[in-house]
Amino acid sequence: MSDAPGADDEAADRTPAETAQLALLLEVAGTPKPGNVDRRRDLGDLRFEHFLAGAVGAGEGLRMAAAGAPVGRAFERAVDGMARQRGGNTQFGCLLLLVPLVAARAAGDLSPAGVAAVVADTTVEDAADFYRAFEHVDVAVPDPGDEEIAALDVRRGADAIPAVREREVTLADVMELSAERDGNAREWAGGFERTFGAAEAMLADEGPAPDRVARAFLELLAEEPDSLVETRHGARTAEHVRERAAAVAGDLEAAETLAEDLAAEGINPGTTADVTAAATYVALERGLPV
Amino acid sequence: MSDAPGADDEAADRTPAETAQLALLLEVAGTPKPGNVDRRRDLGDLRFEHFLAGAVGAGEGLRMAAAGAPVGRAFERAVDGMARQRGGNTQFGCLLLLVPLVAARAAGDLSPAGVAAVVADTTVEDAADFYRAFEHVDVAVPDPGDEEIAALDVRRGADAIPAVREREVTLADVMELSAERDGNAREWAGGFERTFGAAEAMLADEGPAPDRVARAFLELLAEEPDSLVETRHGARTAEHVRERAAAVAGDLEAAETLAEDLAAEGINPGTTADVTAAATYVALERGLPV
Numbered sequence: 001m002s003d004a005p006g007a008d009d010e011a012a013d014r015t016p017a018e019t020a021q022l023a024l025l026l027e028v029a030g031t032p033k034p035g036n037v038d039r040r041r042d043l044g045d046l047r048f049e050h051f052l053a054g055a056v057g058a059g060e061g062l063r064m065a066a067a068g069a070p071v072g073r074a075f076e077r078a079v080d081g082m083a084r085q086r087g088g089n090t091q092f093g094c095l096l097l098l099v100p101l102v103a104a105r106a107a108g109d110l111s112p113a114g115v116a117a118v119v120a121d122t123t124v125e126d127a128a129d130f131y132r133a134f135e136h137v138d139v140a141v142p143d144p145g146d147e148e149i150a151a152l153d154v155r156r157g158a159d160a161i162p163a164v165r166e167r168e169v170t171l172a173d174v175m176e177l178s179a180e181r182d183g184n185a186r187e188w189a190g191g192f193e194r195t196f197g198a199a200e201a202m203l204a205d206e207g208p209a210p211d212r213v214a215r216a217f218l219e220l221l222a223e224e225p226d227s228l229v230e231t232r233h234g235a236r237t238a239e240h241v242r243e244r245a246a247a248v249a250g251d252l253e254a255a256e257t258l259a260e261d262l263a264a265e266g267i268n269p270g271t272t273a274d275v276t277a278a279a280t281y282v283a284l285e286r287g288l289p290v
Numbered sequence: 291m292s293d294a295p296g297a298d299d300e301a302a303d304r305t306p307a308e309t310a311q312l313a314l315l316l317e318v319a320g321t322p323k324p325g326n327v328d329r330r331r332d333l334g335d336l337r338f339e340h341f342l343a344g345a346v347g348a349g350e351g352l353r354m355a356a357a358g359a360p361v362g363r364a365f366e367r368a369v370d371g372m373a374r375q376r377g378g379n380t381q382f383g384c385l386l387l388l389v390p391l392v393a394a395r396a397a398g399d400l401s402p403a404g405v406a407a408v409v410a411d412t413t414v415e416d417a418a419d420f421y422r423a424f425e426h427v428d429v430a431v432p433d434p435g436d437e438e439i440a441a442l443d444v445r446r447g448a449d450a451i452p453a454v455r456e457r458e459v460t461l462a463d464v465m466e467l468s469a470e471r472d473g474n475a476r477e478w479a480g481g482f483e484r485t486f487g488a489a490e491a492m493l494a495d496e497g498p499a500p501d502r503v504a505r506a507f508l509e510l511l512a513e514e515p516d517s518l519v520e521t522r523h524g525a526r527t528a529e530h531v532r533e534r535a536a537a538v539a540g541d542l543e544a545a546e547t548l549a550e551d552l553a554a555e556g557i558n559p560g561t562t563a564d565v566t567a568a569a570t571y572v573a574l575e576r577g578l579p580v
Contacts, residue, residue, distance in 0.1 A: 013374040018346050025315070025342040039329055039338065048329065049499050052315040053580045056308050059349065084303040085580050209339050290343045290375050 014284075016105045017062035020098045022290065023281035024055035024091055027273060030213030032255045034221070034245070035229075035262035035269045039210065043263060050087025057081030058095055065102040071118060072126030072171055075099045079133040089137045093184050093228075093274030097195060100188070101281055110285055112191035119188055122171035128161045130154075130171050140270075142181040142231040149177055183227035183271035187278070194220060198279035202288060209290050211252065212283075217276040218255055221245035226269035233267060241267060304574075306395045307352035310388045312580065313571035314345035314381055317563060320503030322545045324511070324535070325519075325552035326563045329500065333553060340377025347371030348385055355392040361408060362416030362461055365389045369423040379427045383474050383518075383564030387485065390478070391571055400575055402481035409478055412461035418451045420444075420461050430560075432471040432521040439467055473517035473561040477568070484510060488569035492578060499580050501542065502573075507566040508545055511535035516559035523557060531557060 014022065028051040031038035037048055061078025065071065078095045104114040134157040144153045151163040152174065164174075178185035187195055198216045205212040222245040225238035241262070248254045262269070284290070304312065318341040321328035327338055351368025355361065368385045394404040424447040434443045441453040442464065454464075468475035477485055488506045495502040512535040515528035531552070538544045552559070574580070 014347065018349065018371075021349075022343055022346045025346065026339060029339055029342060047498060049316060049319055049580050052319060053312055056312045056315065057304065059308065059311075081308075208337060290339050 016066040016102045019284045020062045020102050020281050021055050021059055023277050023284055024094055026209050026213050026280050027277035030210040032259035033214055033217045034255055034259040035267050036273045046087045050085045051090045053085035054082040054090035057084045062102055065099045066106045070126055071100055071103055071122055072129030076129040076133040079136050083136040089139050092137055092139050094277040096184050097187055097274055097278035098281055101278060105285060112196055116191045119172045124165060124168055124170055126171035127164045127169050127174050131160050132158050140231055184274055194275050195278040196282060199282035202283040203286055209288055213280055214252055215250050216279055217272060218245055218248055218250050220275055221269055221272045226272045228270040229267055306356040306392045309574045310352045310392050310571050311345050311349055313567050313574055314384055316499050316503050316570050317567035320500040322549035323504055323507045324545055324549040325557050325559045336377045340375045341380045343375035344372040344380035347374045352392055355389045356396045360416055361390055361393055361412055362419030366419040366423045369426050373426040379429050382427060382429050384567040386474050387477055387564055387568035388571055391568060395575060402486055406481045409462045414455060414458055414460055416461035417454045417459050417464050421450050422448050430521055474564055484565050485568040486572060489572035492573040493576055499578055503570055504542055505540050506569055507562060508535055508538055508540050510565055511559055511562045516562045518560040519557055
């Protein structure tokens with residue numbers, strides 16, 4: 001009987017789509033992740049098992065991304081599969097970050113430049129598929145504010161596609177337009193800077209992967225106001241949450257109290273969880289052991 | 291924006307392989323499952339995340355089973371993928387039960403008769419692949435006892451294949467030979483009786499899927515001595531564990547104490563967890579909502 005294989009180079013033992021699925025699962029397993037569902041906490045009717053089902057359902061879209069399908073189509077398929085559970089939106093934002101990262105990995109360059117190239121190559125059809133993805137699940141997004149771009153409001157779902165086509169807006173353009181108000185769009189527009197930074201921090205960290213996930217989440221939350229919190233509760237609350245995360249200083253025990261508090265307050269730093277999942281993917285591809 | 295789709299008939303919304311992956315994940319999420327890793331408990335170096343990675347890695351083999359590949363080959367591939375994590379054997383027994391169930395489902399008859407037909411159709415090559423699967427991971431199995439069948443001891447791994455070929459032993463025969471000592475082999479030999487029974491109990495139960503998983507585990511453990519416990523600790527200990535599970539009477543709070551105790555005693559009723567995963571698969575296919 002041989003030793004369990006793969007312990008030396010497990011990144012090479014998984015396909016990019018498998019690695020992305022594992023990142024989704026490790027993200028929700030990491031605890032505490034204050035304000036989010038994790039291994040120890042459900043949030044009312046949004047429960048741990050919905051994230052498990054979401055990760056399973058996303059598989060086909062992730063495999064499409066790895067096989068070179070257009071980013072928009074792969075994303076739309078991943079969201080379609082993810083939504084096949086009763087919890088509602090579990091991993092829309094995670095997948096928005098994971099799909100271009102998987103595409104970059106499949107193209108042989110999982111780096112800020114590699115994913116920026118994937119973003120730059122997106123088309124009007126990718127944008128149309130992105131809007132279609134909003135038909136599968138309710139996603140909390142900021143008000144576009146500007147009347148000029150109200151026609152492109154993602155909350156219009158597929159109804160916005162004629163405007164997307166008419167204005168010849170690529171998916172990269174859509175993200176550029178939202179970058180100011182949305183943390184995930186900011187990653188798209190900025191070479192996934194926080195994602196790659198947090199991945200390196202996870203690799204430099206020690207201990208079981210889910211603990212590294214939790215610490216990465218806390219650092220990201222301490223670093224920048226969460227844009228989902230900002231959308232739902234305003235900039236002041238988002239900044240206050242950031243300060244409270246900074247006070248925890250990456251200590252998982254101290255973070256337990258913050259987790260209890262944010263759950264009680266109904267505050268969900270979901271964008272930070274999305275970036276954490278993306279960082280976990282990059283870290284796994286770069287050798288984070290599981 | 292439409293409601294999340296799939297809430298009415300989610301079984302039809304997942305492929306058989308996805309449903310099997312979800313069953314693996316729900317099995318490990320169900321808590322408490324005394325003596326096993328679950329959402330709340332790791333067991334030393336065998337941790338929750340190893341089961342997440344095992345479920346992800348098993349995907350390709352499960353898809354092969356759903357696509358009509360020989361059961362032995364699909365199982366060997368599923369175990370190969372499952373083993374690509376550092377925890378060691380996480381879901382060998384679960385997969386041994388899930389693969390023929392997925393094959394029966396793909397053939398259009400997920401019933402005791404349907405899976406019995408899959409078992410009856412297994413060949414000597416399926417048996418050879420089954421032995422190959424033992425090369426990927428260390429599995430605790432009972433001593434064959436009988437010198438006649440020592441040549442077929444699964445612990446010999448691929449070295450036993452010449453004897454398998456010479457005696458023209460099918461995978462169904464291998465299971466028949468082990469049925470007395472191994473609970474999973476007994477499922478194979480007996481139309482998956484406990485699996486289907488527990489699945490119906492889960493469907494008749496109420497509440498979130500992971501709670502139903504935990505209660506199904508407790509009922510199965512109360513019903514019959516766990517054969518992994520018997521292999522490792524003897525028949526008396528296995529019977530004593532059964533009695534302690536019976537005393538819990540399906541109460542999840544009372545089971546928390548049993549979970550603490552079995553973890554402290556190093557007793558792992560792993561076969562019962564395998565049957566629970568298989569029952570979860572059947573229950574999902576029959577409409578268990580997630």
